[in-house]
């Protein structure tokens with residue numbers, strides 16, 4: 748359930764890839780289990796870069812593949828489940844029911860979702876919605892909160908990062 752009282756936005760300029768990675772690490776410290784994060788922006792905007800940095804900071808070891816064809820890559824860090832979705836190739840909403848994706852969203856999981864627009868209508872509402880766009884040689888990143896948990900995370904995020 749979204750609520751206006753939880754809606755806030757923080758905006759940050761990310762001049763280079765390192766600053767995107769730094770933001771991912773910061774978010775990793777703040778995001779709690781049960782959080783749903785969407786990442787929007789064109790191809791090459793930095794959604795995967797940010798997600799990888801977040802997963803890495805949360806303790807994911809080894810290669811972090813982009814789930815372009817599989818739609819989701821799951822990770823488990825002790826009792827925390829991390830799901831990295833990329834819905835770029837998601838076409839059929841019926842696929843959602845058969846996929847078991849719904850079971851990925853629970854109180855002990857963090858779901859990071861690239862291309863949420865492609866699964867609109869199926870996805871639960873996000874706690875945080877991140878969007879990335881080009882600005883000069885870098886990226887503009889805005890982070891919006893839509894829930895109590897999202898707002899708490901955003902309030903704790905210090906900007907400039």
Ligand SMILES: Nc1ncnc2c1ncn2[C@@H]1O[C@H](COP(=O)(O)OP(=O)(O)O)[C@@H](O)[C@H]1O
Nearest residue numbers: 761762763764767790791792793794795796885
């Ligand atoms: N803040 C930034 N400024 C400039 N380039 C960036 C920044 N963040 C990431 N990049 C670069 O932009 C590209 C983003 O690719 P990727 O993360 O795969 O995008 P997406 O998942 O949105 O399609 C990478 O080549 C990365 O090095």
Ligand SMILES: [Mg+2]
Nearest residue numbers: 794795813861
């Ligand atoms: Mg990507």
